[in-house]
Amino acid sequence: MKDIIKDLIKKSLKKIDKHKNISIEDIEVSLCKDNKFGDFSSNIAMKFSHVYNSSPRDLAKKILENISDNKNILKVEIAGPGFINFFIVKVSQFEVIEKILKEQNLFGKNNLGLNQKVLIEFVSANPTGPLHVGHGRGAAFGDCLSSLLQENGYDVTKEYYVNDAGKQIDILTLSVLQRYHELIDSNSKFEYENLYKGDYIWDIAAEIHRNLSDTYMIEDFENYKSISIDDYILNVKNNLSEKKFKEVKDTSVKFILDDIKKTLKLSGINFDSWFLESSLIDNGDLKDIIKYLHENNNTYEKDNALWFKSQELGDEKDRVLVKENKDHTYLSTDIAYHKNKISRNFNRVINIWGADHHGYVSRINGAFNIFAKGKSQLIVLLVQFANLYRGKSKVSMSTRSGDFVTLEELLKEVGKDATRFFYLARKSDQHMDFDIELAKSNDSNNPVYYIQYAHARICSIFRLLKENGNEFHYNKKFLEFLSEEEELNIVKKLSFYPEVIKKSAEKHEPHLLTNYMRELAQEIHSYYNKFQILVDDDNLRNARLALIEASKHVLVNSSKIIGINMPDKM
RNA sequence: GCGUCUAUAGCUCAAUUGGAUAGAGCGUCAGCCUCCGGAGUUGAAGAUAUAGGUUCAAAUCCUAUUAGGCGCCCCA
Numbered sequence: 001m002k003d004i005i006k007d008l009i010k011k012s013l014k015k016i017d018k019h020k021n022i023s024i025e026d027i028e029v030s031l032c033k034d035n036k037f038g039d040f041s042s043n044i045a046m047k048f049s050h051v052y053n054s055s056p057r058d059l060a061k062k063i064l065e066n067i068s069d070n071k072n073i074l075k076v077e078i079a080g081p082g083f084i085n086f087f088i089v090k091v092s093q094f095e096v097i098e099k100i101l102k103e104q105n106l107f108g109k110n111n112l113g114l115n116q117k118v119l120i121e122f123v124s125a126n127p128t129g130p131l132h133v134g135h136g137r138g139a140a141f142g143d144c145l146s147s148l149l150q151e152n153g154y155d156v157t158k159e160y161y162v163n164d165a166g167k168q169i170d171i172l173t174l175s176v177l178q179r180y181h182e183l184i185d186s187n188s189k190f191e192y193e194n195l196y197k198g199d200y201i202w203d204i205a206a207e208i209h210r211n212l213s214d215t216y217m218i219e220d221f222e223n224y225k226s227i228s229i230d231d232y233i234l235n236v237k238n239n240l241s242e243k244k245f246k247e248v249k250d251t252s253v254k255f256i257l258d259d260i261k262k263t264l265k266l267s268g269i270n271f272d273s274w275f276l277e278s279s280l281i282d283n284g285d286l287k288d289i290i291k292y293l294h295e296n297n298n299t300y301e302k303d304n305a306l307w308f309k310s311q312e313l314g315d316e317k318d319r320v321l322v323k324e325n326k327d328h329t330y331l332s333t334d335i336a337y338h339k340n341k342i343s344r345n346f347n348r349v350i351n352i353w354g355a356d357h358h359g360y361v362s363r364i365n366g367a368f369n370i371f372a373k374g375k376s377q378l379i380v381l382l383v384q385f386a387n388l389y390r391g392k393s394k395v396s397m398s399t400r401s402g403d404f405v406t407l408e409e410l411l412k413e414v415g416k417d418a419t420r421f422f423y424l425a426r427k428s429d430q431h432m433d434f435d436i437e438l439a440k441s442n443d444s445n446n447p448v449y450y451i452q453y454a455h456a457r458i459c460s461i462f463r464l465l466k467e468n469g470n471e472f473h474y475n476k477k478f479l480e481f482l483s484e485e486e487e488l489n490i491v492k493k494l495s496f497y498p499e500v501i502k503k504s505a506e507k508h509e510p511h512l513l514t515n516y517m518r519e520l521a522q523e524i525h526s527y528y529n530k531f532q533i534l535v536d537d538d539n540l541r542n543a544r545l546a547l548i549e550a551s552k553h554v555l556v557n558s559s560k561i562i563g564i565n566m567p568d569k570m
Numbered sequence: 571g572c573g574u575c576u577a578u579a580g581c582u583c584a585a586u587u588g589g590a591u592a593g594a595g596c597g598u599c600a601g602c603c604u605c606c607g608g609a610g611u612u613g614a615a616g617a618u619a620u621a622g623g624u625u626c627a628a629a630u631c632c633u634a635u636u637a638g639g640c641g642c643c644c645c646a
Contacts, residue, residue, distance in 0.1 A: 030586060033593090043589060046626055056626055080590050081626055126646065168646050305644055316573070316642070323644040330646045358574060359641040384575075385639070426583065431576065431639060447595070453609055461606050496586085503586075515584065518594075529602085529611045570609070 001093075001495070002029045004072060005040055005086055012066040013044075020051060029086075031496060035485070038077065038085035039093070039492070045082040056082030093488065094479040096495040100550040101474055108501045108557050113154030119341055120146050122352035123264070124161040127256040128172045129198055129399040131263045131407040133434065134354070138383045139407070140423040140563070141510065142352045143269045145381075147561040148505040148513070157346070159273040161337060164253050165281055166330060170233045172196055172256075173249040177236060179205035180248075181221045184214060188221060194229050196400055204255045208248065216244055263408045268416055268563045280336045286328060289336045289371075290321060298370060308335075313366025316359070335367040342368070342376050355382045355429075381508055383428045389435040417564040421448035424562060425514040447518050448564060451555065454521035454528075458552045459568040461533050465545070468534070478543040486527040487547060493520045497554050501561075510562070517558050524551055 006027045013022050022044075029042045045060035052059050060082045067076060074087040100107045122142025125135050146156045163169070175195040179202050181188045208216065218224070224235035237245045257274075264271070280286045290306070293299050298309050299321060306322035308331065321332040341349050349368070353360070361380045368378040388405065411419055425447065426432050465472060482491070497516070504512040533544045559566045 028589095030589085032590090033586085034590075037590070041590085043627090046589085049626075083590070128646095163646065166646060303644080307644095320644045325644080327644085329644065334646095354640090355575070356640055382575080387639085429575070430583080433582070435582085449609055450595090453607085457607065457610085464606055499586080507587085511584085512586085515594090518584095522594085525610060526612090528606080529608095532606065534606050570607085 001072065001088065002040065004070060005029045005042065008067050008070060008073075009042060009044055009063060009084075011068065012063045015066040016062050017052065022048060022051075031492065032085065035488075037079060037083070038075075038087040040086045040088070041079075042084045042086075043082075045078075045084060049082070060084050090483070090488070091480060093495070094482055094491055096491060097479060097546050097550045098476055100494060100553050101546065104553055105557055105560075107553060108498050109151050109153070110498065110502060111153040112502065112505075113149060113152045115153060115155050116347040117345060118149055118154045118156045118348045118350060119159055119344070119346040120149070120156060120350040120352070121159045121161055121341075123260075123269075124163070125260065126163045126168055126399075127253045127260065128168050128196060129256065129404075130200060130259050132399070132404040133388050133407055133410050134386055134404075136267070136407045136410065136419065137386050137423045137428075137432075138352050138354060139264065139267055139269055140420045141381075141383055141428050143267075144420075144424055144510040144513075144562055145350070145352075145505070145508055147563065148501065148510060151501050151561060152505045154348075157272045158270070159275055160271045161275050161277065162253075162257065163277050163330075165278045165333065167230075167233075169249060169253065171229065172201075172252055173245060174229075174233055174236060175201050176204050176208070176248060176252045177216065177240075178221070180209055180216060181218075183209050184217060192225060192232070194400070198399070198404075200256070200259070204252050207255065208251055216240060216248055259408075263406070263411070266408060266411045266416060267420065275337070275340075277333050277337070280333050280340065281328075285340060286333055286336045289339050290328075290332060293321070293335075293370070296370070308332075308363070308367070310363040310366055313369070314362040315366060316362075319363055331363065334364060338364060338368050338378070339371045342371050346376055349376060349378045351378070351380045353380060353382055355384045358382055379508075381428065384431045386423075386432050386434045389433055417448050417452070418446040420563050421514060422446055424510045425518075427509060427511050447514075447521075449570075450525075451517050451521040451559075452565070452567060452570060454524040455552060455555045455559075455566045456568060456570045457528055458524070458548045458555075461548065462545075465534060470534075470541075472542060472545045472549065474542065474546050474549075478539055478546055481540045481543040482547060484527075484531065486523065486530060487544075490520070490523045490527060490547060490551060493523055494550055494554055497558070513558055514562060517555065517562070520551065520554065524548070 006024055006029055009027050009029075010022065010024055013020070026047075027042065027044055028047070029040050032038055032041050045063060046056040049056040049059045052062075054062070057078065060078045063084060064076055064078060072089050072092040074089050076087070077085045079085050120142055123131070123135055123139045125131055131139070142158070146158050149156050171194065175197075178188075178192065178195060183202075183205055218236070218239050221236075224232065224239060226232045226235060240248075290299075293308065294306070300307050300309065304324045305320050307318045308321045310319045311317050319331055320329050321335075322328055338349070351364075361382075365378055365380065368376075372378070414422075422434070462472065482488075493516075500512055500516045504510055531544070533541070533548060535541050535544070556566050
């Protein structure tokens with residue numbers, strides 16, 4: 001319908017002055033929020049009045065005079081400063097019902113993505129502890145965005161980057177070993193500052209002890225402590241042997257990863273791919289990219305370290321790739337990782353990061369473009385932190401101190417649907433406050449129940465219809481019997497759905513979809529309260545059933561993208 | 571200090587991306603079940619941080635100010 005109107009305006013403009021060329025993209029047509037302004041309106045006259053050397057209202061008048069008739073359009077009016085308002089013939093508005101009933105779960109899908117390959121990397125929390133509430137937002141966001149992109153015809157791969165190399169993992173291993181020694185000898189005290197302190201460390205240590213007894217025991221473990229954590233790690237490695245240290249490391253990482261996978265499953269999230277940082281070191285990729293960067297004059301040596309010239313690429317300063325002690329930095333493996341993404345032929349690479357990483361964007365973007373050579377595009381989306389509150393008091397979320405609320409706890413207490421909806425209903429670049437007490441104590445606060453209730457009501461009507469020995473059958477002629485304002489409101493919402501799908505994917509804003517669902521549900525509830533669906537008149541009954549059946553399809557389609565259930569009964 | 575994100579109703583969030591009278595939920599107040607599920611519905615009160623600017627039009631864009639989050643390691 002929008003396109004029809006755009007076309008009409010374009011043709012009219014052509015008649016007014018055939019030398020001026022206004023492209024169809026410049027013509028904006030939008031839905032009216034107030035029915036008295038018609039169904040669609042365009043601001044074209046105000047936008048281009050200067051091009052035509054006339055006042056907005058005059059140009060609008062001219063457009064109106066030159067616009068040709070169309071069977072779908074009842075009348076056209078000029079209003080306010082120069083809006084052109086289009087009133088649509090009622091019957092053609094209801095035609096979307098027919099389209100939805102025919103397309104069902106395909107309604108809303110499009111082919112804009114042209115099957116392009118997209119890699120979307122999200123969560124990627126370090127395997128040093130369980131996922132906490134802070135990770136939940138990025139998880140829900142990434143998963144929903146993937147579904148949205150799929151709905152728009154992209155070929156999406158969801159990937160989790162596992163940081164299973166580097167110092168943090170060594171610290172994790174050390175933390176486990178320390179607890180392990182405490183288990184064996186309770187006199188061994190845990191008092192080193194920088195180790196991981198969560199309860200799960202005990203669990204891992206206990207499992208290792210249960211399965212392998214004192215294999216990893218070193219005499220006088222205490223004595224290897226050092227002020228520098230690096231030395232501490234080194235001492236333990238040397239005395240335990242590199243091999244055994246790695247065994248403990250692998251067991252710990254696997255334990256935590258299994259836990260993370262379990263939590264993600266509870267959230268309804270499935271990753272297509274788990275990419276190990278360590279694989280980049282093992283297969284030589286890391287060495288190759290450092291060599292490549294060096295040969296292409298993107299690096300230099302200073303203070304016995306190898307530096308990446310990231311300042312030239314927009315970063316605040318240059319960054320170290322290889323440290324003085326010949327260890328690689330996190331950045332260097334990350335560059336290798338992104339080089340790998342490019343080599344897997346993704347047209348678009350999306351990273352979803354916490355907003356605390358924003359300073360990191362320019363350097364990885366710069367490195368990415370060195371390798372992508374324009375063939376692939378990197379998009380980094382930052383998700384703002386969720387501040388966690390328990391009532392009035394703020395809860396800290398430090399993995400290190402072990403003081404955090406796990407995502408699993410939240411999912412179990414609040415439920416998957418409510419949690420996902422809560423995360424997604426807010427714009428991702430908006431800081432948000434998450435009050436656990438509120439979420440737990442009063443779950444009817446969450447609009448997800450409101451939407452599910454609308455769906456359950458529709459299902460309930462169809463159940464009742466069946467119990468009465470009746471059946472719903474559809475015929476296009478029924479649509480003529482829909483005439484109430486509430487029916488029109490619903491149908492307008494329904495025809496807007498494909499646009500919401502398009503827009504929320506393009507702009508990476510799933511909250512547009514959650515808002516839409518809320519609005520649709522509201523129209524449905526309002527209608528339900530005012531009108532009886534199951535009336536005696538066959539024509540009217542079937543017409544109304546067709547309307548709510550179409551609404552049901554849209555609710556179900558959108559809920560699948562958001563990742564929530566739409567129960568028939570609640 | 572530099573960079574970056576943000577500021578909308580008492581609270582938590584929206585606003586079709588520059589559009590017409592800024593919308594919801596919670597909370598407050600007043601109504602609606604002999605009727606398809608009251609987890610619902612109808613209404614009332616209540617808001618664009620401050621000061622300028624840009625134009626037909628500003629919550630939205632620009633500048634300054636104020637307040638807050640985050641980032642500024644050879645950490646990951």
